[in-house]
Amino acid sequence: MMKSRRNGSILVFILALIVLLSVLCMRLMQETVQELRHVSQFHRRDDLRMHAYSALDVSVGVLNEFMMVERTLYSPSQGWGSPLNYSEISPLDPTVKWSISLVDESGKVPISTIAEKDLVSLFSIMRSEDGSLVNEDDGQPFYDSLMDWQDSDEEEREEGAEDDYYEDLEFSYFTPGKKIQNFEEFRMIKGFAYDPDDPDESGLFYSADGSETIHQKNFRESFSFFHNGPVNINTASSYLVKFLCGDDDSLYDEVLAGPNGSSGDPYFKTMNDPALVQLRSNRSISTSTTATVFRVLVTVTKGKANFQLHAILASGNAAQPKPKAGGSRVAPKPRSQQNSKMKYPFRILSIRENENLID
Numbered sequence: 064m065m066k067s068r069r070n071g072s073i074l075v076f077i078l079a080l081i082v083l084l085s086v087l088c089m090r091l092m093q094e095t096v097q098e099l100r101h102v103s104q105f106h107r108r109d110d111l112r113m114h115a116y117s118a119l120d121v122s123v124g125v126l127n128e129f130m131m132v133e134r135t136l137y138s139p140s141q142g143w144g145s146p147l148n149y150s151e152i153s154p155l156d157p158t159v160k161w162s163i164s165l166v167d168e169s170g171k172v173p174i175s176t177i178a179e180k181d182l183v184s185l186f187s188i189m190r191s192e193d194g195s196l197v198n199e200d201d202g203q204p205f206y207d208s209l210m211d212w213q214d215s216d217e218e219e220r221e222e223g224a225e226d227d228y229y230e231d232l233e234f235s236y237f238t239p240g241k242k243i244q245n246f247e248e249f250r251m252i253k254g255f256a257y258d259p260d261d262p263d264e265s266g267l268f269y270s271a272d273g274s275e276t277i278h279q280k281n282f283r284e285s286f287s288f289f290h291n292g293p294v295n296i297n298t299a300s301s302y303l304v305k306f307l308c309g310d311d312d313s314l315y316d317e318v319l320a321g322p323n324g325s326s327g328d329p330y331f332k333t334m335n336d337p338a339l340v341q342l343r344s345n346r347s348i349s350t351s352t353t354a355t356v357f358r359v360l361v362t363v364t365k366g367k368a369n370f371q372l373h374a375i376l377a378s379g380n381a382a383q384p385k386p387k388a389g390g391s392r393v394a395p396k397p398r399s400q401q402n403s404k405m406k407y408p409f410r411i412l413s414i415r416e417n418e419n420l421i422d
Contacts, residue, residue, distance in 0.1 A: 111363045111370035112416070114154055118161050118361045119372055122146045126165075126357065127408040130378065136354040138297040138330035139167065154363075161363045168356040168375060170298030171287035175242060178347045182206050185306060189267060189278040205267060208253040215240040224253040245422045246283050288422045289358075289375045289412050293351035296339060297330040309345040318342060356412070358421075373421045376409040 125146040129136060142149055146163050154161055186202030207223030219225040226237050229251075236251065249255040249268045257266035257273075268279035275283075285303040296304070301319065308315040317323075317338040322331045331339060331352040343350060361372040415421050 110156075111159070111365060111368060112372075114156075114159055114161055114363045115361045115370050115372040115416075117154075118147075118163055118363065119359060119374060121150050121152055122163055122165055122357075122359050122361075123376065123407070123409055125149050126376075126378075130408070135332075136378075137295075137328075137332060137352055138354070139165065140329055156365070159363060159365045161361065164358075164360040164362075166358040166360075167295055167298035167354040168287050168358045169290050169292060169351075169354050170295045170300070170303075171285055171290055172294055172303065172348055173291050174286040174288055176291065177286075179206060181346055181348055182209075185282075186267065188306065189281075204264065205254045208255075209243070212238050212252050213240070213242055228253060245288065245420070246279070247420075249279070287356070289377075290356045292355060293349035295352060295354050296342070296350050297352055298354065307342055307346050307348060307350070311341075311345070314338060314341055357409075371417050372414070373416075373418060374414045375412040375421065377412050378409055 125143050126136070129141060129143045133141060136143065139145075144165055146165060147161070183202040183206045184197075184199060186205040187197050187199050188202075190201040190205075191197045204222035207220035211220050211223035211225050217225050219227070229236050229238065243249070250273075254265050255268040257269055257271045258264075259271070262271075266276070268276055268282065270276055281300070281302040284300045285306070294303070294307075296307075296318065299307070304318050305315055308318065321329050322336050323338070334340070334343070334350065334352060339350065339352075355378050357376045357378075359372075359374045359376060361374075363370045363372075413421055
């Protein structure tokens with residue numbers, strides 16, 4: 064009897080040990096599989112990175128071909144706006160999918176060169192309610208705050224804010240004393256983000272819950288940190304065209320309708336069109352009909368893995384930065400040795416990998 068009990072206990076022990084070892088083996092296998100998946104993601108990402116840069120080169124090749132044949136780029140409707148459709152190039156790996164978004168960055172206003180009266184007027188329009196009269200003075204506080212944020216002195220403008228204001232906030236900080244670098248930076252500037260202590264004079268770009276307002280969306284689509292030349296009216300946002308036309312609704316409709324003439328092209332080729340001649344008299348913002356700076360977003364996927372490449376390209380016809388007040392023209396950054404050696408047809412102003420925003 065004792066011997067059978069002892070044998071039964073040993074059997075139970077062995078069975079328990081087998082169950083324990085099985086659980087440990089299953090756990091080890093799961094961790095091994097997860098580790099293999101993790102490692103494979105990096106190998107797959109390197110593969111997707113190669114595809115992304117290949118897609119970027121496809122975009123550059125299409126743009127360069129149109130520049131060689133057409134001489135001038137006016138609008139994506141010429142055919143260069145869809146590089147993959149035009150080139151009919153597909154990934155060598157059929158399991159890889161890619162897409163290219165190509166946007167004319169020169170259809171936006173250079174944020175660093177816009178005149179005070181134009182920016183004040185724009186902020187005033189944003190502050191006005193739909194259908195109400197625009198009070199030009201309503202935009203001045205936002206302009207003053209932006210200028211105080213950027214200048215290096217501590218002299219506060221009449222309706223602006225310097226370090227004393229930001230130091231008194233719950234989470235204090237200082238003004239950077241340099242040009243604004245990206246759109247998210249507006250969250251930090253007085254008036255643009257919502258202030259519960261001053262709700263009527265704040266929240267221009269960000270609401271109480273921190274989300275972007277329609278004004279920030281319109282501003283983002285109409286202004287650029289990379290383009291320094293005239294605005295390409297062919298690709299300007301409808302909001303920007305409306306602003307350039309001022310109170311002239313008929314002019315706005317004419318510009319959106321396209322050029323007058325028998326060319327049949329849906330885009331303007333010259334600023335001598337009657338509608339564009341009239342447009343230039345409303346604002347001090349320079350306009351043109353050519354595209355010179357391009358924003359390229361490449362997305363590559365394979366299964367659950369993905370890779371994004373975001374680049375800003377400038378052609379040789381892109382305007383160089385204007386000279387600072389009282390100074391000489393700012394020298395453009397020289398081409399890299401590799402860029403010069405390859406005779407790459409575009410200058411790369413900025414490039415980012417796997418980032419949601421580039422500015």
